[in-house]
Amino acid sequence: MSKRANEPITSPRYIVDFPKLQGVFSEVSVASAEFEVINYKFADGKGNTGNYAQPGNFKPPEMTLKRGVTEDFSAWDWAKEVQDGNMTSARSNGTIHLCDYDGTPLLSYEVIGAWPKKLTMPGPKAGGNEVLVEEITLVMESFNRQQ
DSSP states (O other), X not given: OOOOSSOOOOOSEEEEEOSSOEEEESEEEEEOOEXXXXXXXXXXXXXXXXXXXXXXXXXXXXXXEEEEXXXXXXXXXXXXXXXXXXXXXXXXXXXXXEEOTTSOEEEEEXXXXXXXXXXXXXXXXXXXXXXXXXXXXXXXXXXXXXX
């Protein structure tokens, strides 16, 4: 990891490295892992009321990856495993590297137990000249920063 004196990290690209999905992505967004909150109202023996909160169900994190459309069908093949109910083989661990302009990894995140929840095909406009972008949303058990 390159050392900079408290300089903010820019993110020109991401390198995604899963056994089932690899490549360079232009955007990675992660919804943080969270717990639902269960709120309880109570009254003590003197009639004083209060609130108490505790964690409820865990909502696993999701990650959306965006990249220009290529001839790579790996995301679609991976999603087909889920569609066919092969969840044991569909769950995959991998690494997401946030890279500098020269391709040097600045940050890396380990992703545990991911599987594709959603694929979005590009919606090109007739006569447009923009890059076609596909989106892949993964659900995961957890993610950890490695560097």
